[in-house]
Amino acid sequence: MIVLGIETSCDETAVALVDDRRHVRADLVLSQLAEHRPYGGVVPEIAARSHLDHLDGLIRRAMAEADLGFDQIDGVAVTGGPGLIGGIIVGVMTAKAIAAVRGLPFVAVNHLEGHALTVRLTDDLAFPYLLLLVSGGHCQLLMVEGVGRYRRLGTTVDDAAGEAFDKAAKLVGLGYPGGPAVEQAAARATEHDGDRFSLPRPMVGRPGCDFSFSGLKTALRQRVAAITAAAPDGRLSDRDRDALAAAFQTAVADCLADRTANAIRLVHADGPAPTARPTALVVAGGVAANRTLRARLEQVAAAGGLRLVAPPLRLCTDNAAMIAWAGLERLRQGGRDDLDFAPRPRWPLDPAAPKATGAGVKA
């Protein structure tokens, strides 16, 4: 079985072809970063226009790279949500059109399900497992029990983790996107200044698995204001900037570690049967690219008797291989969607979970 996957829910146009022997036949990602950088964030209308300009050509390229024709594929999978609706529509309509012409099954995939199932493509991991999903749009802890079966243990009540990195980078005068910029600045500060500043760790020590980053962002803003007010030139020195980035990154790492440790205790406690125990702690999403965070999560997993599994960085950030794979898993179970599918800007993986606010509102 070979599935074509399409991803257009944010600022990356991506197309992939994946087969049921877990081979990625093609995996193309066209980043729009340069188009959005002048605005300091993703502009939905610019993203939607760019997806339409590039998607059909990218599909043609992926098919050529994999040396496959439409008559050799068994299904078309596309991100149906959650995310930016203008881009999702471009991907969904393109996928529907291909499915209609070629008489192929059409599968609308939840973007988060793509992230959640990636480790089954890369590592053939068995269900169930615990998933920390940390990206520019999401911050959730989920128990992944099977294809289409997700139990949300916690989510952010305000900002997503990646969003917090972007805002922190902006506050201290680093560029967009904030994740890599903060990580590099923190690395520069590590030797001497890594612990010169201390910032609060919202939610840490409290029961449950929810996240919050807005208080941390406010504390950082106040700290920047205090430093610049006291400075003769009213500016933040490079050294202070890097030290603040390090303090911010450490605080986020502590938050993620604390909430994840709670989640591990929770799933061990409510799963006395060995089959209900997680086989691993999985971290996915763009923020999982941060090496400091990964190192902290290694410790948390080990302390909880679990191994940490993280997909390669390329498959942690947005891509279409994960969408093709999630579609393939759905198809193998006989799942497919109708061609009147309505794109879903909001689409929770766990419909039974209480409604969240902030960045968690969409999923």
Add this chain to the structure above:
Amino acid sequence: MTVSRTASPTVLALDSAAGACSAALWRQGRLAGHRYRAMARGHAEALLPMVIETMAAAGAGFDELDLIAATVGPGAFTGLRIGLATARGLALATGVPALGVTTFAAVAEAVPPAERTGRTLLVLLDTKRSDLFAQRFDAELEALGAPAVLSVDALEDWIPDGPVIVAGDGVALARPVLSGLATRCAADIAYATAGDLPDAAHVARIAARLFASGTSRGTSGETPGGLPAVPLYLRAPAVTAPRDAGR
């Protein structure tokens, strides 16, 4: 890609640019299948099932198509992308070209020849932002000048001398100005009985004509006559770069 030219192409056309959603199949010089529904939203859900119904009504297979056509705008940004992403996906999967037709041309095509004879045809489209997209055509539907974005106040100066006929869903917005002109200046302004909203049936007819004339001119490439299947937005994204961003 080898495109076989024929004077009587089979064309699948789509429109979802404005307040309606439609699909049409043009074959052997006539409309062989057609679905049309007025709708303010829901185009993304409705369009593909309408395409499939249209093909089924005509008893046609996708492998019989010579050409895909869709409205490129102006219109609702999301609506344009629904139609064009679908058209380009259909073109990719069938291996036939996709061609664009402006919403102005689609609306103009709907105005019966008897009504436009001896008049300049003014197509006025509601931008949904209290102004108008506008373009003039002669009685034979040749465009007279480029499309414009006009405030209602600027409309009076834009209207040419001589008898005119107006069409499009922007007519409602323009009506006070048009009535004023008729009363004060005795302007000869007629209102079209058709062409309120674009319809794929007219898009298909235009595309078939362009395709056939492409044959006679011997043009080649992926877009036989007409426009490429890319949006005619007429407006930039509503966004300005913050002063401190992008450092």
